[in-house]
Each structure stands twice: as C-alpha cells, then as structure tokens.
Amino acid sequence: MKVLVTVKRVPDPETTIRVKSDGSGIETDNIKYVINPFDEIALEEALRIKEKLGAGEVVLVSIGDSVVTEQLRTGLAMGADRAILVGCDQDLDSLAVARILAKIVEDEGPQLVLMGKQAIDDDANQAGQMLAALLGWPQATFASEVVLSDDQQAVKVTREVDGGLETIGFALPGIITSDLRLNEPRYASLPGIMKARKKEIKEVAAADLDADMSPRLTINSLEPPTQKEAGKKVETVEELIGLLHDEAKVI
Amino acid sequence: MDFQLTDEQEEICKQVRALCSRFPDEYWRERDESGEFPWEFYQAIADGGWLGITIPREYGGAGLGITEAALVMQTVAECGGGTQACSAIHLGIFGLEPLIKYGTQAAKDKYLAPILRGDIHVSFAVTEPDAGTNTTQISTFATRSGDGYLINGQKVFITKAQESKKMLLLTRTTPFDQVEKKTLGMSLFFADIDPEAVEIQELHKLGRKAVDTNMLFIDNLYVAKEDLIGEEGRGFYYILDGINPERILIAAECVGMGKRAIERAVQYAKEREVFGRPIGKNQGIQFPLAESFAKLETAELMVQKAASLYDQGQPCGKEANISKYMAAEAACEAADRAIQAHGGYGYIKEYDVERYWREARLFRIAPISQEMVLNYVGEHVLGLPKSY
Ligand SMILES: Cc1cc2nc3c(=O)[nH]c(=O)nc-3n(C[C@H](O)[C@H](O)[C@H](O)COP(=O)(O)OP(=O)(O)OC[C@H]3O[C@@H](n4cnc5c(N)ncnc54)[C@H](O)[C@@H]3O)c2cc1C
Ligand SMILES: Cc1cc2nc3c(=O)[nH]c(=O)nc-3n(C[C@H](O)[C@H](O)[C@H](O)COP(=O)(O)OP(=O)(O)OC[C@H]3O[C@@H](n4cnc5c(N)ncnc54)[C@H](O)[C@@H]3O)c2cc1C
Numbered sequence: 001m002k003v004l005v006t007v008k009r010v011p012d013p014e015t016t017i018r019v020k021s022d023g024s025g026i027e028t029d030n031i032k033y034v035i036n037p038f039d040e041i042a043l044e045e046a047l048r049i050k051e052k053l054g055a056g057e058v059v060l061v062s063i064g065d066s067v068v069t070e071q072l073r074t075g076l077a078m079g080a081d082r083a084i085l086v087g088c089d090q091d092l093d094s095l096a097v098a099r100i101l102a103k104i105v106e107d108e109g110p111q112l113v114l115m116g117k118q119a120i121d122d123d124a125n126q127a128g129q130m131l132a133a134l135l136g137w138p139q140a141t142f143a144s145e146v147v148l149s150d151d152q153q154a155v156k157v158t159r160e161v162d163g164g165l166e167t168i169g170f171a172l173p174g175i176i177t178s179d180l181r182l183n184e185p186r187y188a189s190l191p192g193i194m195k196a197r198k199k200e201i202k203e204v205a206a207a208d209l210d211a212d213m214s215p216r217l218t219i220n221s222l223e224p225p226t227q228k229e230a231g232k233k234v235e236t237v238e239e240l241i242g243l244l245h246d247e248a249k250v251i
Numbered sequence: 252m253d254f255q256l257t258d259e260q261e262e263i264c265k266q267v268r269a270l271c272s273r274f275p276d277e278y279w280r281e282r283d284e285s286g287e288f289p290w291e292f293y294q295a296i297a298d299g300g301w302l303g304i305t306i307p308r309e310y311g312g313a314g315l316g317i318t319e320a321a322l323v324m325q326t327v328a329e330c331g332g333g334t335q336a337c338s339a340i341h342l343g344i345f346g347l348e349p350l351i352k353y354g355t356q357a358a359k360d361k362y363l364a365p366i367l368r369g370d371i372h373v374s375f376a377v378t379e380p381d382a383g384t385n386t387t388q389i390s391t392f393a394t395r396s397g398d399g400y401l402i403n404g405q406k407v408f409i410t411k412a413q414e415s416k417k418m419l420l421l422t423r424t425t426p427f428d429q430v431e432k433k434t435l436g437m438s439l440f441f442a443d444i445d446p447e448a449v450e451i452q453e454l455h456k457l458g459r460k461a462v463d464t465n466m467l468f469i470d471n472l473y474v475a476k477e478d479l480i481g482e483e484g485r486g487f488y489y490i491l492d493g494i495n496p497e498r499i500l501i502a503a504e505c506v507g508m509g510k511r512a513i514e515r516a517v518q519y520a521k522e523r524e525v526f527g528r529p530i531g532k533n534q535g536i537q538f539p540l541a542e543s544f545a546k547l548e549t550a551e552l553m554v555q556k557a558a559s560l561y562d563q564g565q566p567c568g569k570e571a572n573i574s575k576y577m578a579a580e581a582a583c584e585a586a587d588r589a590i591q592a593h594g595g596y597g598y599i600k601e602y603d604v605e606r607y608w609r610e611a612r613l614f615r616i617a618p619i620s621q622e623m624v625l626n627y628v629g630e631h632v633l634g635l636p637k638s639y
Contacts, residue, residue: 069258073258074262077266188262188299189300190266190299190301190303190304194313
C-alpha cells in the first residue's frame with residue numbers, strides 16, 4: 001500500500017515567536033524549524049501501517065523552497081521511503097496547497113493520504129478537507145485511531161469530536177488528518193539518519209504542475225498576544241475573596 | 252577550514268536533543284539522589300543505535316568519526332544529563348576501539364552485537380592503588396594457565412563495574428623489573444567480570460552518583476586465550492591508541508555541561524529581581540557569565556579541531572590534550588559562576604547547578620589530571636626537559 005504524507009516546515013513550538021514591528025509577519029532570525037507536529041504524527045501512523053503490513057511505501061511531500069529539505073530528511077530518517085519537494089517560493093494559502101497536492105496525488109496514486117489536522121503556524125485546519133473535495137475522496141479529520149481492514153480496501157477511523165468519539169469508515173482511497181492523540185511519533189535513530197542520506201528527494205517545480213496558485217487571501221496584520229500582567233500575592237483567604245469580588249468581579 | 256556542521260551532523264544533534272528531552276532535570280536529580288543507574292536513558296540511547304556511532308559498519312555500527320561522537324556527547328551533556336548521562340554511555344560510544352582494532356574475530360563476532368544493543372556493558376580497568384598517573388607501575392598479573400591465563404591483583408576507580416559483564420583489563424604479563432622498556436610486558440584482556448573471582452566494592456564519590464565507580468579485588472580470574480587482545484606484552488600501546496579520542500570526548504562533555512550551567516544561570520539572571528531589577532542587569536553577574544561562555548566556545552573550537560584531525564588520521568595529541576584542559580577548566584568555572592548567579596538557591600539541589608559543579612570537578616582529575624596535560628604540553632609541545 002502506498003501512503004502519501006504531507007510535511008510542512010513550521011517554527012519550533014519551543015522557540016519564542018516575535019511579530020515584526022510593522023505587523024507584516026514574524027521575525028525569522030534565530031528561529032529553529034521543525035516538521036509540523038501533526039504531520040509528524042501522520043508520518044508515524046503511516047510508518048506503523050507499513051510496518052504492520054510488512055510491505056508498502058511511505059512517500060513524503062513538502063511544498064516550499066530548498067530549506068524544507070531539512071524537514072524531509074528528518075522524515076526520511078524516521079523511516080519514510082522517499083520524498084517529493086515541490087519547489088515554490090511564494091506564500092500559498094490553503095486552497096493553493098490543496099490544488100498542488102491534488103496534482104501530486106494524481107501523479108503518485110496513493111491509496112491513502114495522511115496529513116496533520118492543522119499546521120501549528122497558521123492553524124488553518126483546511127488543507128486536508130480541501131484536498132478531499134478537489135479529489136472527490138472521502139475524508140476523516142481529527143483521527144485518534146486508524147484501523148485498516150484486513151483486505152486493505154477500507155479504514156475505520158475514530159475521531160475526537162466535542163464531548164466524545166465518533167467512529168466512521170470509508171473505502172480507500174481517502175484522506176485522514178491526524179489529531180494529537182493518534183500516536184506518539186518516534187525519534188529518528190542513528191541508522192535511520194545514515195540511511196536517509198541515500199534516499200531520494202525528487203524535486204518538481206510548483207509552476208510546472210499546472211495548479212492554480214493565485215492568492216485569494218492576504219494577511220493584513222499580525223499582532224502578538226497581549227502581555228499577561230504579573231500576579232498578586234495575598235495574605236489571607238478573606239483578602240482573596242474580597243479581591244475576587246471587588247476587583248476581578250468574578251464572584 | 253570549514254566551521255559549518257553538515258546537514259547530517261545537524262540532524263544528529265537534533266535527534267539526540269529530542270531523545271534527551273524525554274529525560275528532564277528531575278530524572279537526573281533523582282538519580283543523583285538515589286544512585287540508581289539511568290537504565291531508561293541507557294536503553295533509549297542503545298535503541299536509537301547511538302552506541303554504535305564510531306563502530307565500523309561491518310559490525311553493525313554507523314562508522315562515523317570522533318567528530319560526530321563528540322557532537323553526541325556534548326549534546327547529551329548540554330541537555331542536562333551531565334556526566335551521569337555521559338559516563339553511562341561513554342565507553343559504549345568509544346572505548347571499544349582496542350577490541351575492534353586488535354581483538355580476535357571470534358571475540359568481535361561474539362560481543363559487538365550485544366554491546367551495540369545495550370545488553371552487555373563494558374568497563375575499562377587500568378588504574379590501580381599504586382598506579383594512577385604512572386600506569387606502567389601496575390602490578391595486577393596474568394599468569395599462563397592451560398589454554399588461558401589466571402589473573403590476580405587489584406584495580407581502583409573502575410567505573411560501571413557493577414553493570415558490566417566484561418572489562419578491558421590491563422595487567423602485567425612480564426614483571427616490571429624484567430622488561431627492556433617499562434611500557435612493554437603489559438597485556439590487555441577482554442575479561443569477564445566473574446563474581447566468583449572479582450569482588451566489587453563501590454566508592455562513594457562527590458558527584459555522578461548514578462554511575463558507580465569501584466574497587467576490584469581480582470582473585471584467580473580465568474581468561475581464555477581468545478580474550479587476549481592483540482599480542483601479549485603490547486597491551487599498553489593498544490590503550491595509548493584510545494587516549495586521544497577519549498580526551499576529545501571528555502572535553503566535549505565538559506563543553507556541554509558548562510554551556511548548560513551558563514544557560515541556566517542566564518535564565519535565572521533574567522528572572523530574579525533584587526534591588527528592583529533583574530540581577531542580570533549588573534555587570535557583576537553578566538560579565539562572569541559572558542566570559543565563561545567565551546571560554547566554552549573557545550574550548551569547543553579546540554575539541555572540533557582535535558576531532559577533525561583525529562578523523563583525518565593526523566596526529567592530534569597536542570590538540571586533544573589542550574582541548575581536555577581548556578574544556579575542564581571552562582566547565583568548572585562556568586558551573587561555579589552559575590551557582591554564584593543563583594545566590595543561595597545555587598547551593599540548593601532543586602536548581603541543578605550545584606550538581607553540574609560537583610560533576611565537572613572530576614574532569615580536572617580524570618581520565619588524566621590537568622597537571623599531566625601540562626607536563627605533556629611542556630615536554631612534548633614546548634620541548635622543555637621532562638620534569639618528573
Ligand atoms: C570518578 C572516577 C572514575 C574513574 N574511572 C576510571 C575507570 O573507569 N577506569 C580506570 O582505569 N580509571 C578510572 N579512574 C582513575 C583515573 O584515571 C585516575 O584517578 C587518574 O588517572 C589519576 O590517578 P590517581 O588518582 O592515582 O592520582 P595520582 O597518580 O596519585 O596523582 C595525584 C596527584 O598528583 C599529580 N601528579 C602525579 N604525578 C605528577 C607529576 N609528575 N607532575 C605533576 N603532578 C603530578 C596528579 O596530577 C594528581 O593531581 C577514575 C577516577 C575517578 C575519580
Ligand atoms: C545553606 C544556606 C544557609 C542559609 N542560612 C540562612 C539563615 O540561617 N538565615 C538567613 O536569614 N538566611 C540564610 N541563608 C540565606 C543567605 O543569606 C542568602 O542566600 C544570601 O543572602 C543571598 O541571597 P539570595 O540567595 O536571595 O540571592 P540574591 O539576592 O537573589 O542574589 C543572587 C545573585 O545576584 C547577585 N546580586 C544581587 N544584586 C546585585 C547587585 N546589585 N550587583 C551585583 N550582584 C548582585 C548576588 O551577589 C548573587 O550572586 C542561607 C543560605 C544558604 C544557601
């Protein structure tokens with residue numbers, strides 16, 4: 001079974017993000033980048049499916065300029081078989097991403113596309129859904145469990161919905177987007193890193209894919225969250241209750 | 252000259268950092284308190300294939316150089332594990348070189364795979380009560396007996412003897428007064444730590460409690476002939492081969508630990524307010540930290556130079572020794588200054604920096620003392636007369 005996994009390069013959640021003073025974007029100096037954590041979970045799931053079947057292929061795809069090679073190498077070191085880098089140096093909105101991915105899917109013909117439910121940089125949560133619509137494929141978003149049928153023709157996916165779990169099924173091919181609790185991704189091993197050196201990263205230019213990438217969204221401005229004020233220490237419970245009542249007006 | 256890490260080296264550091272993030276400060280603090288060996292950490296390193304980093308690929312390792320091994324060790328120390336983490340894996344990372352280079356095929360086939368998996372630990376048994384710095388004075392003796400040897404004697408400061416099944420054991424096979432040259436007549440064995448013949452007594456140390464260091468009383472320990480490494484009588488030279496890489500790795504560990512101490516001090520100095528402002532605003536706090544950082548960066552450069560020379564098969568005695576000297580000094584000073592910046596809290600275990608201070612102190616003494624490094628530089632680099 002061939003599984004396509006999408007990989008987006010995003011700022012490391014551990015780094016402090018600073019918004020540029022003119023609000024046009026974030027300061028990118030000294031920022032470390034990682035694979036979008038939800039994509040890492042998607043990749044882990046793909047690797048587990050392949051390991052369980054004892055056969056198959058896990059193919060990574062990332063869109064961006066040559067720096068995303070770093071994230072693709074990490075994914076290959078985790079165990080993916082090969083990667084596709086769609087070269088593109090313009091900012092893309094979710095629909096343009098989905099259109100590019102649709103072309104890659106048509107070309108590669110995977111039975112399953114595993115994606116993160118959202119990227120932690122723009123939190124858009126729509127590329128998976130849009131891709132499913134463009135392809136006319138079934139989709140299961142927010143997956144917390146994926147079970148492949150014995151004949152490998154269908155999947156059952158448990159989804160985390162408000163207040164509970166929903167289990168749905170569909171016939172492959174289809175699209176699954178991962179939620180946080182789907183699995184815990186592995187770390188790349190040293191032999192994995194060594195093997196990744198020899199794995200193929202195929203480069204294609206987004207412009208050659210005949211996908212409509214015209215922007216439909218513009219980012220008007222970014223603002224950092226408001227600074228939290230320092231807390232206050234109180235001496236007694238009475239004082240606390242007084243402040244909650246008079247100052248915070250919550251009781 | 253190229254000071255840029257390759258993509259693969261960057262990836263190695265990144266993945267080691269990710270692995271270490273599973274072992275937070277509390278883990279190492281707790282080990283330092285209980286003295287329990289960091290099994291979980293050790294196993295995670297073995298599972299990740301990291302123990303085989305310098306082992307040739309034909310034996311299942313990654314076949315990388317000391318440059319990469321040093322990056323791994325620096326990263327492990329820098330992530331907060333300090334010497335408890337580094338010493339737990341140090342020997343697996345490099346110390347098997349004599350076995351790989353000079354051991355019998357049978358021994359290699361039998362032991363390398365389980366060592367890489369983390370199933371067999373190995374100790375390095377050289378130092379004796381009457382032979383520390385002056386290794387040639389060892390008196391532990393191996394007498395031929397049947398198809399092998401019977402060994403008797405005493406070793407001291409043997410790290411990880413309690414976890415280890417095997418040890419690289421240096422003994423005399425010709426008494427000191429019967430050899431032409433004092434460095435001859437010693438043999439290296441890949442011996443069992445057989446509880447019937449080896450009594451182990453733990454030493455209580457200043458730091459690094461989780462990784463035991465012991466006295467060994469060896470009484471009629473039998474070693475088969477196939478476990479003699481290389482030729483009889485040449486054991487000292489096999490050990491000499493490994494001392495430069497060992498010094499480079501120790502230096503890398505010191506750089507990592509020192510950087511960790513400074514990072515913690517900087518973080519604290521930004522947050523702690525005294526006299527209405529963060530203490531880091533005072534030059535009295537800021538300058539010592541900045542200076543220590545500068546020294547650590549410089550030591551790191553020497554580590555990388557030494558490692559790079561070694562990996563290219565060039566002589567690196569000068570660089571390896573100097574890197575160990577500078578890194579040990581820089582780490583001790585950095586840890587001391589980190590305590591100082593923390594004020595009274597630096598003296599308290601919850602703040603971790605006192606642990607780095609206790610741990611870093613070891614490297615002014617072992618595996619070679621600072622004095623002996625200076626002897627080396629004085630005599631072999633500067634060409635001054637031998638002072639001892
Ligand atoms: C925690 C720990 C773990 C260790 N682990 C191991 C291990 O696993 N395996 C192993 O074999 N060994 C191990 N060692 C031993 C270590 O290598 C020795 O402690 C070290 O080589 C010094 O030997 P010594 O302690 O006998 O000091 P000594 O040789 O007695 O030296 C004492 C002091 O005199 C100084 N000195 C000696 N000669 C001269 C000179 N000519 N000029 C100037 N100064 C001189 C030394 O620098 C030192 O400061 C360990 C030691 C420690 C503390
Ligand atoms: C084991 C132990 C026992 C103790 N026993 C007692 C006791 O019995 N009774 C008691 O009352 N206290 C006790 N203390 C507290 C001790 O007196 C304080 O730790 C000490 O006064 C420093 O205060 P601090 O720890 O809050 O450090 P801080 O005031 O937070 O200082 C942190 C660091 O910043 C530096 N710093 C601060 N301001 C400046 C500046 N303007 N310029 C340059 N540097 C600056 C300090 O020198 C220090 O290095 C004890 C502490 C310890 C560790």
